[in-house]
């Protein structure tokens with residue numbers, strides 16, 4: 653997939669990914685990608701310290717080492733592939749100032765905005781989410797998720813919104829399409845100038861569908877929201893994974909260009925043929 657970036661990649665620090673960070677870069681080069689952005693999970697700043705699961709995100713002590721390692725890889729691979737310093741940053745309602753303080757601690761190329769924490773719990777926890785969807789209702793959880801996603805976009809803290817339709821991850825579907833809630837999130841994204849990732853990760857999950865799916869992606873693109881490409885890789889072999897399916901998906905949705913980021917400046921590029 654020559655010429656596309658992979659803008660969502662996790663290292664061992666997040667507690668649920670493996671492999672050496674250098675091997676992720678080698679994987680990106682082997683697949684002909686133009687860029688790779690490391691985007692480890694921000695420490696779980698919005699939870700009390702004893703509730704921060706080390707299997708979900710890097711610890712606060714790991715933060716500086718993470719930034720230094722990615723900056724080192726950027727130098728090491730200069731001239732071969734662009735290595736970007738990114739972060740997958742949870743949006744948590746009411747904790748915007750703490751988030752802004754975290755984001756001020758490094759000079760990012762791009763910050764992914766993610767909503768995983770919805771109505772007091774993780775929306776995508778494989779062990780707990782089935783019970784949550786049964787108890788709280790899929791329509792409610794989807795609407796609440798998109799409300800938070802819109803709010804996240806409006807903070808202006810994010811360059812790219814990750815896995816736009818995440819609540820579907822384990823196959824839980826709303827009873828009717830959540831068009832109004834989605835449209836509000838799309839509008840907020842458009843107004844914020846943030847891009848949306850076309851992520852192959854959903855293809856590896858029970859839902860078996862990219863984020864966002866074709867209909868939603870088509871509306872996002874029609875609204876004038878820029879897109880970029882990612883795998884949400886948690887192992888070197890997953891870098892650039894599934895692009896042979898997400899590139900045609902992008903074309904089918906009307907995408908003609910994608911964006912890359914350097915020091916949070918957005919650059920538009922033509923979609924490869």
Ligand SMILES: [Zn+2]
Nearest residue numbers: 740766814815
């Ligand atoms: Zn995520």
Ligand SMILES: [Zn+2]
Nearest residue numbers: 660662740884
């Ligand atoms: Zn991720």
